[in-house]
Each structure stands twice: as structure tokens, then as C-alpha cells.
Amino acid sequence: MSRAAGRTDWAEEEDDDSVQQLPPTQIVKNKDGTETIITYSIREDGKKVKMARRIKKTTVKHTVNPRVAERKQWPKFGLEKGRAPGPHSDTTSVGENIVFRPVANWKASTQEDKDQEAKKKLGNVNAKIKCRICSGDHFTTKCPFKDTMAPEGDPTPADMGSDTPEAAGGLGAGSSSYVPPHLRGRAGAGEKMGGKFERDELATLRVTNVSELAEEQDLRDMFSRFGHVTRVFLAKDRETGRAKGFAFVSYADRTDAAMACEKMDGHGFHHLILRVEFAAKKA
Amino acid sequence: MRPILLSGHERALTQVKYNSDGDIIFSVSKDHVVCAWFSHNGERLGTYHGHQGALWTVDVDPTSTLLATGGADNTMRLWDVKSGKLLKTWDFLTSIKRVEFSSDGRQILGVTEKRSGQLGTIVVYEINPDPEGEQTDEQSLRIVCEDAKATVAGFSYQSQFIIAGHEDGTVSQFDAKTGELLYSTQVHEADMQITDLQWAPDRTYFITSSKDKTAKIVATETLEVLKSYSTDTPLNSAAIAPVKDYVILGGGQAAMDVTTTSARQGKFEARFYHKIFMEEIGRVRGHFGPLNYVAVHPQGTGYCSGGEDGYVRVHHFDKPYFDFMYEVEREQASANL
Numbered sequence: 001m002s003r004a005a006g007r008t009d010w011a012e013e014e015d016d017d018s019v020q021q022l023p024p025t026q027i028v029k030n031k032d033g034t035e036t037i038i039t040y041s042i043r044e045d046g047k048k049v050k051m052a053r054r055i056k057k058t059t060v061k062h063t064v065n066p067r068v069a070e071r072k073q074w075p076k077f078g079l080e081k082g083r084a085p086g087p088h089s090d091t092t093s094v095g096e097n098i099v100f101r102p103v104a105n106w107k108a109s110t111q112e113d114k115d116q117e118a119k120k121k122l123g124n125v126n127a128k129i130k131c132r133i134c135s136g137d138h139f140t141t142k143c144p145f146k147d148t149m150a151p152e153g154d155p156t157p158a159d160m161g162s163d164t165p166e167a168a169g170g171l172g173a174g175s176s177s178y179v180p181p182h183l184r185g186r187a188g189a190g191e192k193m194g195g196k197f198e199r200d201e202l203a204t205l206r207v208t209n210v211s212e213l214a215e216e217q218d219l220r221d222m223f224s225r226f227g228h229v230t231r232v233f234l235a236k237d238r239e240t241g242r243a244k245g246f247a248f249v250s251y252a253d254r255t256d257a258a259m260a261c262e263k264m265d266g267h268g269f270h271h272l273i274l275r276v277e278f279a280a281k282k283a
Numbered sequence: 284m285r286p287i288l289l290s291g292h293e294r295a296l297t298q299v300k301y302n303s304d305g306d307i308i309f310s311v312s313k314d315h316v317v318c319a320w321f322s323h324n325g326e327r328l329g330t331y332h333g334h335q336g337a338l339w340t341v342d343v344d345p346t347s348t349l350l351a352t353g354g355a356d357n358t359m360r361l362w363d364v365k366s367g368k369l370l371k372t373w374d375f376l377t378s379i380k381r382v383e384f385s386s387d388g389r390q391i392l393g394v395t396e397k398r399s400g401q402l403g404t405i406v407v408y409e410i411n412p413d414p415e416g417e418q419t420d421e422q423s424l425r426i427v428c429e430d431a432k433a434t435v436a437g438f439s440y441q442s443q444f445i446i447a448g449h450e451d452g453t454v455s456q457f458d459a460k461t462g463e464l465l466y467s468t469q470v471h472e473a474d475m476q477i478t479d480l481q482w483a484p485d486r487t488y489f490i491t492s493s494k495d496k497t498a499k500i501v502a503t504e505t506l507e508v509l510k511s512y513s514t515d516t517p518l519n520s521a522a523i524a525p526v527k528d529y530v531i532l533g534g535g536q537a538a539m540d541v542t543t544t545s546a547r548q549g550k551f552e553a554r555f556y557h558k559i560f561m562e563e564i565g566r567v568r569g570h571f572g573p574l575n576y577v578a579v580h581p582q583g584t585g586y587c588s589g590g591e592d593g594y595v596r597v598h599h600f601d602k603p604y605f606d607f608m609y610e611v612e613r614e615q616a617s618a619n620l
Contacts, residue, residue: 056387068306071347072321077367078330079316081293092325095286095569095596102529102555102564102607219575 022048030054073267203230204250204279210234211270212242216270223249226263227256248279284604287325288571289595291318297339298576302347305580307364308587309350310595311338317352322580322587325597331362333369337593340381346415351391353379354584359393363414371418373408375496377401385438386486388412390423390459392445394436403432405447405457426462434477439503440486446503448477448491457504468506471495479520479576490530492521498532500558506552510561516550520576526583528558533588535573553588560609562612569596 022040029035034056043049052271076083132140140146207219216234223229230249234243251257257278292312299310307328308320315338317331336356343350343364350362355378361371367399373393381394391410396402407424411417431451438459439446445457458465471477475495482489488509492498498521500510512521518534535551551573552566572591579586585599608616 065304065306067347068304071306071365074328074365076327076329078332080327087324087326091291091327092320093288093290095288097285098567098569098598100284100555100565100567100598100601101603104562104564104609106563107395177412196398230304 201253202278202280203254204248205257205261205264205276206250206279207247207264208245208275208277209272210243210245210247210274211272212245214243215269216246216247219247219249222267222269223251223260223264225252226260228252284567284601287597289318289320289325289597290593291320291327291330292316292593292595294337294593295572295591296575296593296595297337298341299578299587299589299595300341300343301578301580301582301587302343302364303345303586304347305582306342307347308578308595308597309341309343310589310616311341311354312589312593313337315354317341317350317362319350320595320597322585323599329367331367331369333360333372334358336378339379342383342391344384344410344412345386346388346412348412349384349388349410351382351384351393353393361391361410361418365414370414372561373420375406377403381433381435381438384410385442385459386440387442390438390442392438392448393438394433396520397428397432403428403532405433405436405445407445407459424459425461426464428455433591435480435491436485437480437482437489444503446480446489448480450474450476452477452493452495454480454491454501454506456503466506470499470501470506470508471497478518481520481522483523484525484581489521490521492518492532492534495520496534498530498556500530510558510562511585512556512563514554514563515556519574520588522577522579522586523558524579524583524586525581527607529564530556530558531577531579531586532556533574533577535570535591537573551590557609566608567598570594 022042025040026038027035028038037053037055039051041049041051047092115244127140129137131138131143133143134145136143175260210219214234216232219234220229220232223232228251229249230252232247234247235245236243249260251260261276261278264274267276289308289310292310292314294313296310296312299308301308301476302320306322308322310318310320315334316609317334317338319328319330320326321328331350331352334352334354334356336354338352338354339590340353341350347364349370350364351359352362353359356457357375357378358367359373359375359379359382362368363370375395376610377398379393380396382391389410389412390407392405392407395401395406405426405428405559406422408421409419409423410421414488426445428447428449431449431453433447434450436447438444442459444465445459447455447457449455452469452473452475453467453472454477455464455467470491471493472495475493477491477493479492480489486503488500488502490498492502494517495516496517498512498514498518499508500523501508512530512532514532514534516534517537518532520533523529524531528582532554539596552568553574554563555565555567556563570588570592574588574590576589577586585597587595587597589595
């Protein structure tokens with residue numbers, strides 16, 4: 001290590017000019033038996049680097065076969081001729097760790113795994129296809145009542161809980177066993193960040209005839225005059241990034257929403273007159 | 284256990300061997316080059332150049348001074364281990380499938396392929412142990428295998444017998460002085476080639492592997508089958524581990540079928556069996572081609588395998604390998620204390 005640091009290697013001689021500008025390597029012997037080696041070098045990007053290494057030398061004695069020890073000193077030959085000692089990455093690498101633990105009835109233990117796998121497979125085959133709309137044994141998309149009936153267990157067919165309100169009318173989380181967080185009891189849910197999942201559809205306003213240049217923040221500023229706005233969604237064109245002309249604004253409280261609806265409907269914003277109405281019809 | 288991957292070869296490995304001290308691994312592959320590696324860290328010591336064809340076999344003498352190789356260029360060559368220098372070339376009419384030194388290093392045998400009207404033979408040369416010395420051209424013995432060619436062969440203890448495995452699944456015993464066939468027996472299934480023959484440390488018994496998916500331990504003197512290990516894949520190699528009573532088997536789907544099977548189904552794993560109870564105790568995966576050869580460290584501290592995928596994987600055994608014992612073994616051990 002110190003040899004390389006001291007630049008005695010012939011391969012480094014070319015760099016002597018630049019090396020000479022650097023302070024020489026210092027080796028300081030510490031009181032606790034360790035050594036501190038301070039070396040300076042110039043990095044590839046031309047910056048000077050000072051490296052301080054503290055090393056502790058310990059002597060570990062191994063008894064090895066003298067023949068083996070002698071062979072370790074043999075010069076390399078063939079393709080390896082003249083190469084530095086130690087493994088080289090082009091021919092030698094270390095594989096990933098393999099756990100090898102002999103066990104008495106190895107076959108039996110793996111057989112069990114196989115049985116389980118087989119069982120799983122059987123299970124998959126036996127799993128019935130069940131339509132979410134009519135509980136028939138066909139896929140939901142193939143259901144004859146797809147257009148006329150809502151999925152089972154879906155309380156609100158026009159579920160505004162979806163993140164994409166444009167499509168919300170048609171979509172719905174249809175599984176009967178899954179209860180969305182906003183339906184799992186109201187206690188405490190109000191403190192949740194952003195209240196995104198605790199939205200009350202009845203406190204959501206649909207704002208149309210919004211200027212193309214509008215930003216979400218503009219709407220938020222305008223509407224938060226009437227109460228705590230939990231969410232503002234401004235539909236934007238994915239490619240141009242411009243507003244599409246409609247937005248949804250949700251309030252924490254329905255009365256605030258009603259007030260905003262009343263006041264903001266017909267309000268001028270940029271060069272257009274906003275139209276504000278409740279997103280969901282009163283149930 | 285973190286295996287060391289040696290990637291010095293460009294084509295499928297055909298044989299890997301430890302020297303008698305276990306510090307150097309020699310590997311040969313179909314790419315014409317012999318490599319020598321330090322087993323403890325995977326550093327390549329050097330390469331031996333000269334062969335003009337695929338190499339099938341390699342062996343090193345007990346003092347690690349001479350290295351013998353044989354290959355598809357119809358030559359058997361002798362090398363100086365230390366310098367990589369070619370010392371001697373013996374020319375044949377067909378390729379050399381197996382070379383092996385006798386346990387004292389004074390003799391070497393070569394198994395020649397049966398091809399183009401030539402019968403398979405086993406030839407023996409006396410070896411001058413001095414790397415500077417002259418090597419003889421004269422065969423001290425030549426055994427012709429008339430029915431089925433020999434695929435593998437080796438010298439027994441004290442070079443008393445030559446044991447050969449044949450392509451028809453038989454194992455035969457020859458007198459190593461006269462070349463006389465003493466005994467022959469069907470060990471493996473008929474017409475299933477014997478792919479490997481490796482000795483126990485004292486050469487009183489050996490293990491054979493075969494395409495019939497079994498490996499068998501056979502007594503040298505009587506050719507009696509002592510143990511049989513059956514697997515679910517054709518075997519290319521089998522080795523007897525010293526120190527612990529294990530055998531290591533290597534094999535896998537034949538190279539030509541590999542592309543049609545997944546790595547999992549290909550069964551490219553080294554299989555460990557208990558030597559006495561003949562039960563599988565574990566597998567080591569890693570290769571993505573069949574294992575062409577497995578070799579065990581002579582001190583039993585590790586093993587290496589050469590695969591069709593062009594890699595040599597060197598493994599140093601962990602504690603669980605040495606600790607594992609069957610219940611009866613444990614009882615026996617505690618009773619002896």
C-alpha cells in the first residue's frame with residue numbers, strides 16, 4: 001500500500017512532473033501503535049486530493065506447507081506473464097453467496113415443496129371466476145348486465161372517490177370484501193393529511209368554463225375564502241400542460257361548499273365567467 | 284459459502300484437477316488452453332499454450348512439477364508446471380480422452396479414442412520425474428480394447444492394476460505390468476457410457492459415474508459394487524470427498540438439450556450424497572450448464588466444478604458442511620469420546 005503511495009512504481013514515472021508539485025507522503029507514528037499515512041494525489045478531474053489513512057499493523061501467523069508457500073512465489077507465465085500478483089477481475093470474480101447446509105432427508109424436504117407447489121396450482125385451477133356485477137361464472141367485462149347494473153356492493157355508482165374525476169362516473173371499486181378507508185368509520189379520519197380519502201362527495205364543487213391559463217393555486221386562493229378547501233383538481237391536457245377548462249374543488253364542510261357555490265357561480269376569472277355547481281347531486 | 288468464479292476459458296470446461304497439496308487447480312476446456320489457478324483466491328498462475336485442438340483431460344504428478352494433458356489434436360503433452368514450458372509431445376492417430384499419473388508419478392497412462400478404423404487403446408509411458416530430463420517415446424504398455432472402447436482409466440494403489448471404464452458400462456481390471464485383462468464386470472447399465480472414474484485417497488476403491496444417472500463405488504481388487512447413488516439426471520462426474528463421508532456428483536441435461544430446458548429443470552447442480560447411507564444431503568446450484576467435472580480438494584476443505592457454461596466455480600466449505608452428522612454418526616462419535 002505504501003509503495004503505491006510513494007510512487008516508486010515504474011508505471012507512474014511519467015506523471016513525475018505533476019507529482020513533484022504535490023507535498024511528499026507523510027507517515028506519522030501514533031502513540032497507540034497505529035500509523036497515519038497522509039498522501040496527496042491529483043484526481044482525474046484535476047483536483048488535488050489529500051488522503052489520510054490510519055492503519056494498524058498486526059502480525060498474523062499461519063503455518064503453511066513449504067511447498068505451497070514456495071509455489072505462491074512463482075512468477076506468472078503464459079497469458080498472465082508479468083501481471084501483478086493477486087486475482088484479476090477479468091478472470092476471477094466472486095459469486096453470490098450460496099447457503100449449503102446438508103440435511104438428513106434432503107429429498108423429502110424438497111418433495112414437500114413440490115407438493116405444496118402442486119397444491120397451489122390445483123388451487124388456481126379450482127378458483128372460480130366470479131362476475132362482480134351479477135356473481136355469475138364469467139368475467140366482469142363479459143357480463144351481460146355490464147351496462148345496466150352497478151358492481152355488487154358498490155354503494156355509489158358515480159363514485160367521486162376515484163383520483164380521476166373525469167372518469168369517475170363509470171368506475172367503481174367493486175369488491176364486496178374490501179372496505180375503502182373512507183368508509184371504515186369516520187372517527188379520526190378528518191385529521192389525515194390532505195383529507196384525500198375522507199372526501200365528502202357532497203362537498204365537492206364542479207367548476208367549469210375555467211380559463212386555459214388557470215393554475216390550481218389560483219383556484220385554491222379564490223375558493224379558500226369560503227372555507228377550508230381540502231382538494232383542488234384542475235384537469236390538464238397531458239401533452240400541452242394547459243388546463244382543459246374544468247376543475248373540482250372539495251371542501252371539508254358542506255356548508256362552506258354551498259356558500260362557495262352560491263358566491264362563485266358567475267364569478268369572473270381571467271376573461272371567462274365561471275360556472276360552479278355541486279359535483280354530485282344531492283342524494 | 285461464496286464461490287469463486289474462474290472465467291479464463293472461452294468454451295466448455297472438460298476437466299478440472301487439484302494438485303496433491305490442493306493449492307493449485309488446473310483446468311482444461313475446449314478452447315485449447317490449459318489454465319493454472321491458485322485455489323485459495325482464484326488468482327490465475329499461468330496458461331499453457333501449444334495444443335491445437337479441444338482439450339479433454341489434464342493431470343498433475345504428485346510433486347506438482349509435471350503436468351500432462353490430452354486433447355482432440357491427437358497429442359498427449361507434458362508440461363513444466365512452474366514455467367508453462369512444453370516438455371514433450373506424444374503423437375497418436377486419434378484423440379486422447381483421459382490421462383492419469385500413477386500414484387508415484389513414475390508412469391502415465393493415456394486413453395485414446397476409437398475412430399477412423401483405430402481401436403480404442405490404453406497406453407502407458409514411463410516418466411522421467413526430472414523436468415529437465417529426456418522423456419521416452421517408447422510405450423511401456425499398450426492395451427487394445429477390442430469390444431468397447433475405454434472412456435476413463437486410472438492406476439490402482441502401487442500401480443498394481445489399471446482400472447478402465449468403458450462406453451458399454453463395464454469396468455475392467457488389467458494387470459499394470461503385463462496388460463493382461465484380469466476381470467471385467469458390468470457395473471452400470473448396458474450401453475450407458477462411464478463418464479468419470481475418481482479414486483479414493485488410498486486408491487483401494489473408486490467411484491464411477493455414468494449416463495445411466497447413477498454413480499457407484501467399486502472396490503479396486505474385486506470390482507465389487509459397494510455403494511450406489513441414483514439421481515434423476517445423466518452424470519458427468521463423481522468425486523469422493525476426504526475428511527467427511529460424502530460424495531459429490533455432477534451432471535445435468537446433455538449440452539445439446541440445454542436450450543430446450545430451463546436452468547431449474549436442467550438440474551445443473553452439484554449433488555452431495557452421504558457416502559455410507561447413499562442418501563442425498565444437499566445440492567449446490569450455480570452453473571447454468573451441465574457440470575462436466577467435479578474435483579475435491581485433497582484435504583477436503585473445498586471443491587471445484589467445471590461446467591459447460593465455461594466457468595470453474597471454486598467452493599470453500601463452511602462450518603455446516605463439516606458439522607453435519609447423521610444421528611447414528613453422532614451417537615458413535617459421542618460413544619468414542
